[in-house]
Amino acid sequence: MPDPVLAADIATLQADRVRRLNDLHDDYEQTRKLWKMLRADVQRYGKHVTFHNPMTGTRADAVQLAARTGAVLRRLNEQTFKDVIAQFELFASDLLRIWLTAHVALIEGKALSIKTLFGSNSLQDVRQAALQEAVESTILKRAYGRPADWFRYLGEVLDRPVVSANDVNEFTEMKATRDVLEHAGGVANATYREKSGRNARGNVGAALEVGDAYHTAAFQLIRRIVDAIAKAAIAAA
């Protein structure tokens, strides 16, 4: 039987996540433009600007800042790329919280902790706390798994396919890149190659760059799969 309240909750979650993604992209784009504007103004038109820090008394010369534009934009690409990938993980976790709470038969068993039991004031409290703990435990068990397994699990709980195989492969490589940026100094290693498979963008030892086109592709992919999964969940609600 359709559940309009569940569908509405999922639609709200989708709208919120899309808004955050768009805000992230706007911040990224506008920051890039400002840095490029500064660089052009200083290097082409000889603008003299000095930034003073009243708290520390230090000064930063615009010429020095402008000279850092390339490196700053490269780091900005990497950092916002990681943020964009994280947005999908947050969306998937939040969606599962909503879905599993409404479909308790899908929750994997977990013993109620003594702390929770003794911290509850009523049977209703106990039930609510037990439900929350079991939902979080179910989500956490999946959190460190392979992306292909997440998407498969989402398809199972929603009882329908959610994302194309191409998008799964693309996301898997991007998540592997994120892991390399976070834990391996941005240099491809054997783990990256194994995770990315045919989508790997470099051999072991290669620097994995997050160029503008790749960054755009990441944003478009996450928007696409958030919308696809939300649509599937609303239809299944």
Place this chain on the structure above:
Amino acid sequence: MIDQETQERLQVNTDGDAGPYLMVPLEQVPAIRAVLQQHGIAHSLDQDAVQFDDKPIIALINFGRGTDPVRIQQLLDAA
């Protein structure tokens, strides 16, 4: 080849460890790209161009890290 706005030499810039780049009036981009393509220099036109007041629109041509800025400069000086 000179910068049509400043009437000075086209200048290849570098920012530390980022790839070299060129800031040029937008209207000169096709001619410059023709030179780069003729000599097999990989490059891309930045998605952002900047305009201050009523000055010409300034486009950015990016070269990858590892591209030799000296060679690019020589080609542009000779064009």
